[in-house]
Amino acid sequence: MVHGHTHQEKHRIHQSVDIINSGTWSPAYLDIECTKPYGRKCFAWIRPKDPDGGRIAELVEWKDPGLEVIPKEKDTSYEAKKS
Numbered sequence: 001m002v003h004g005h006t007h008q009e010k011h012r013i014h015q016s017v018d019i020i021n022s023g024t025w026s027p028a029y030l031d032i033e034c035t036k037p038y039g040r041k042c043f044a045w046i047r048p049k050d051p052d053g054g055r056i057a058e059l060v061e062w063k064d065p066g067l068e069v070i071p072k073e074k075d076t077s078y079e080a081k082k083s
Contacts, residue, residue, distance in 0.1 A: 001020070009070065011059035012072055041061065043059075
């Protein structure tokens with residue numbers, strides 16, 4: 001599941017489902033003068049894992065230069081704690 005625009009990028013797995021929030025690409029600033037940028041520019045990258053099926057889903061930060069994969073978070077939801 002991929003969604004965004006909450007300003008809080010995150011990647012976690014819940015019951016074998018990747019949940020990726022890419023945050024936002026809109027400019028955000030900590031100050032009214034717009035001199036202190038806030039947040040990261042992230043995107044979901046989903047690609048085939050192998051010819052037999054499966055896939056790799058990652059949350060990636062766009063950096064200048066290059067890219068950086070953001071680690072998945074542990075699922076701390078109530079359902080995960082029960083199992």
